[in-house]
Amino acid sequence: MSLPDPTDHEPIQGPRLRLRPITPDDLPDLMRWLRDPDVMDFYGLPPADLAEARQVYLEPSGLPTWRFIVEDRGRPIGEMQYYYSYTDAAWSAGIDIFIGEPDARDRGLGTEAIRTVLQYLFETKGVSRVVIDPEPTNRRAIRAYEKAGFRLDGVIRRHMKIDDRWADAAFMTILDEEWPAAKARWHSSERSR
Ligand SMILES: CC(C)(COP(=O)(O)OP(=O)(O)OC[C@H]1O[C@@H](n2cnc3c(N)ncnc32)[C@H](O)[C@@H]1OP(=O)(O)O)[C@@H](O)C(=O)NCCC(=O)NCCS
Numbered sequence: 264m265s266l267p268d269p270t271d272h273e274p275i276q277g278p279r280l281r282l283r284p285i286t287p288d289d290l291p292d293l294m295r296w297l298r299d300p301d302v303m304d305f306y307g308l309p310p311a312d313l314a315e316a317r318q319v320y321l322e323p324s325g326l327p328t329w330r331f332i333v334e335d336r337g338r339p340i341g342e343m344q345y346y347y348s349y350t351d352a353a354w355s356a357g358i359d360i361f362i363g364e365p366d367a368r369d370r371g372l373g374t375e376a377i378r379t380v381l382q383y384l385f386e387t388k389g390v391s392r393v394v395i396d397p398e399p400t401n402r403r404a405i406r407a408y409e410k411a412g413f414r415l416d417g418v419i420r421r422h423m424k425i426d427d428r429w430a431d432a433a434f435m436t437i438l439d440e441e442w443p444a445a446k447a448r449w450h451s452s453e454r455s456r
Pocket residue numbers: 301302305360361362363367368369370371372373374375396397398401402403404406407
């Protein structure tokens with residue numbers, strides 16, 4: 264099976280944020296964000312140069328993956344991606360996110376971006392399960408994912424290698440039947456803002 268172009272996707276519009284495909288013009292922002300210490304803590308060393316960033320963000324990787332810039336009222340603030348966990352079936356999608364602009368963190372925008380992509384994956388793509396796998400030490404990420412509706416399934420030890428360091432993963436999922444309640448919490452938090 265040939266892998267899709269990670270930038271060949273329609274934009275995903277949420278009530279507040281827009282997720283739109285990455286373009287080559289975004290590479291300098293991505294490089295800057297990936298050099299931020301809060302991002303490097305969990306992503307490791309950034310791409311060495313624009314050519315490496317282009318390969319990572321604009322070219323297909325091991326699984327069908329689509330990559331987006333998160334925009335808050337037109338301002339690029341971070342990167343979000345979704346992928347199918349298996350090359351031949353779309354029942355399980357995985358997501359990953361970082362908010363690259365430091366002043367955009369801890370303001371609810373990461374949770375908002377995750378809710379926006381969950382709505383798209385469950386309601387438009389019809390997936391059965393969405394997975395996210397932060398490091399267990401990443402308390403902020405785990406809190407944001409719980410707010411969006413994920414729950415912890417368990418910790419997978421030595422799940423990934425970040426540079427020379429083995430990292431555990433807090434394997435978190437949300438199922439399609441859990442989405443309506445998570446969406447209702449999203450709407451009620453919107454109303455109380
Ligand atoms: C993780 C990330 C995506 C979350 O997005 P965000 O917009 O900053 O998060 P939100 O504001 O939506 O929610 C963060 C929650 O964590 C809480 N929090 C912040 N720091 C925390 C900490 N050290 N321990 C526990 N909770 C923490 C916040 O108070 C908030 O919860 P609240 O709304 O109940 O008060 C973003 O911070 C980020 O990109 N960080 C750097 C890279 C990274 O960790 N990426 C994720 C890899 S899996």
